[in-house]
Amino acid sequence: MNLDTGDAARGALAVSAPAVSVPAGRALKILPGGCPLDCPDACSWQVEVEDGVAVRLRGTPDHPYTRGTLCVKVNQYLEHTRAPDRLTHPLRRTGRKGEGRFERIGWDEALDEIAGRLTDVIDHYGGQAIWPYQGTGNLGYLQGLQGRAGSRLWNTLGASRHDMTICSVAGLVGTGYTLGTSRGIDPEDLRHSRLILLWGCNTLTTSHHLWKVLSQAQRAGAYVVAIDPVLTKTARLADEHVPLNPGTDAALALGLLNVVVSLGAEDRAYLAEHTEGWPEFRARIEQFTPERTAEICGLPVETVERLGRRLAVTRPTGMKAAQGIQRHAGGGMALRTLAALPGVTGDWKLPGGGLAYSTDGYFGGDREALFRDDLLSEPVRSLSMTRLGEALTTVEDPPVKALFVYGANPATAVGGQGQIHQGLLRADLFTVVMDHFRTDTVDYADLVLPATMQTEHTDLLDGYGHMYITWNEPAVAPPGECLSTTETFRRLAARLGLKDPSLFDSDEDLARQLLSGGHPSLDGVDLDRLRREGYVRLNYPSPLVPFADGFPTPSGKLEFVSATAAADGYDPLTGYTPPKEAADPELARRLPLVLISSASHFFLNTTFGNKESLVRRAGAPFVELHPDDAAARGLTEGQQVRIFNDRGAFTAQLRVSDAVRPGVARTAKGWWSKLTGHAAGVNATVAERDSDMGGGAVYHDNRVEVSAAERQG
Secondary structure: OOOOOOHHOOOOOOOEEEOOOOOOOOOOOEEEEOOOOOOOOOEEEEEEOOOEEEEEEEEEOOOOOOOOOOOOOHHHHHHHHHHOOOOOOEEEEEEOOOOOOOEEEOHHHHHHHHHHHHHHHOOOOOHHEEEEOOOOOOOOOOOOOOOOOOOHHOOOOOOOOOEOOOOOOOHHHHHHHHHHHOOOOHHHHHHOOOEEEEEEEHHHHOOOHHHHHHHHHHHHOHHHHHHHEEEOOOHHHHEEEOOOOOOOOHHHHHHHHHHHOOOOOHHHHHHHHHHEHHHHHHHHHHHOOHHHHHHHHHHHHHHHHHHHHHHOOOOOOOEOOHHHHHHHOOHHHHHHHHHHHHHHHHHHHHOEEEEEOOOHHHOOHHHHHOOHHHHHOOOEEEEEEEHHHHHHOOOOOOOOEEEEEEEHHHHOOOOOOOHHHHHHHOOHHHEEEEEOOOOOOOOHEEEEOOOOOOOOOOOOOOOOOOOOEEEOOOOOOOOOEEEOOOHHHHHHHOOOOOOOHHHOOOOHHHHHHOOOOOOOOOOOOOHHHHHHHEEEEOOOOOOOOOOOOOOOOOEEEEEEEHHHHHHHHHHOOOOOOOOOOOOOOHHHHOOOEEEEOOOOOOOEEOOOOOOOOHHHHOOOOEEEOOOOHHOHHHHHHHHEEEEOOOOEEEEEEEEEEEOOOOOEEEEEEEOHHHHHHHOOHHHHOOOOOOOOOOOOHHHHHOOOOOEEEOOEE
């Protein structure tokens, strides 16, 4: 590998997985595919097949962005598909809910029971008593979340709409108020930047291919700044680390702009021609002096002033924000303000200037052709993914009587864990889980359906961190009786006696419908070409200046003041909304630590939480404290500690490190409680509470205390 990343980065990368031995002279079939997991990179890969057996998985060598490498998590994906604990047959619960005791049944029996129970629910409570609960375990357009797999069936039944709020929604809404869209710059164009601000973005763990772009920019003279409460793997390789208080990113952005304006370095011509509401926004910026900003962010005044001066004189400045910084009560406003910053400096007009948050909106596939919301006979309610516990225990008219979980492990991954478990234990709740392994959520199911994995089914993918789409050809037959998501819903529709022809469209038909909407991004792209080439770059120029022809806002300009935001009940003026708990001084006296549950280097959300080799490398569940915070509590390295607040508690092993700033506790997500021996995980302490915009999650707006764990026995 010709990568100038240093030892800390190399652990994130892998050239290819070990190959199964194949006799000399035997021909291999090489099939295109891609990773479906919740990662911006959506890696393109190739599967080598010998006599119907997948013998090797490797990154596609000529892919311009993913460049033939896979991450440490996916590098052993073939091994994971053959794991001895893989679900391969339908199961029915035999013990109490939560015990995880099941018996094997056949598909006919399983489909009959599901169809009968769903019909009974509809007859007595209406279709909205059914909640199809889909997660980010697969982001494919055919099998996963991007195409809302199964939505045609759920629309036909009149089920409640699943509101996907867990990941990035607050930031998507916030950037939309400023820019008119959540789209920003092509992350590959950061190679043209000369100042790069990474806002809460540990790219070496969560999107490692971007580091190749950043290191290329560094070699060309770019200055990379990691803005993060934690000294992450990425921050160690940046030129500067700015360890601000959690949830104060928007305040820092305003403080940096205060320095820019005080130096007269704002781009006055750009502001006059391309923005709306500059006088009002300037007045707000003037409120965030370096001194006030430093106090809010917990930084030295000199840090704010120095970085502000660098921002004032460095063009182009490019920024990359990850999803973590919008998971608090001011998260939407944070991304709204970050999107506004390049409007002041004029960076939006330059290649490599502006903000990259998500590229998801660049793919112009006809999503509505997949969703088929026209199949709804009347409007239905929406149920928020992050309010599962509340919905299962308090929602009436109608209550949730049937829960169908796929691509998700909410018993572990969603905040309000205690209330979720209480709801899943309801005797009158019929729960079906479709999965690959017996997750914590599976233990609460009445019926379990075995799902195919990515090498076993057809799919079409894009990435939310690049500008390519990928075709995934099924490489091998599924084990046992595993079925794809699309095939499961086709069979269930037939068992329910439904007749609409669209419910039975083949995977290839679905893909053609998605690609046939006539969007300019897909000019010259059809299914035949995509299958032949494996991946295709969307039809956008490179480098890309996304708003060269104006912004898709009501005014056609970047909006510092947004009438749309005002109409939605928000402050019309871009600014800073503090986190609810992290910025609460009264609560801080009782719960003095802000807990951040960051992405694990070895799990992807809870995927791979049962893979022994990765569990071993991840180690035991941990919480990390600054030495001063550990000493103040009389705690030492390696000690078992209890992390708690009014909502719940979990235990973990203590790590003591100055990689976290004082007042912050850090853990990682992904462990399955039943495999660690702990009764609960980090989400026992996280609130079922919405962020400021879009109903997003608040994983990082969470105050706790840490004490020595009680000894057992």
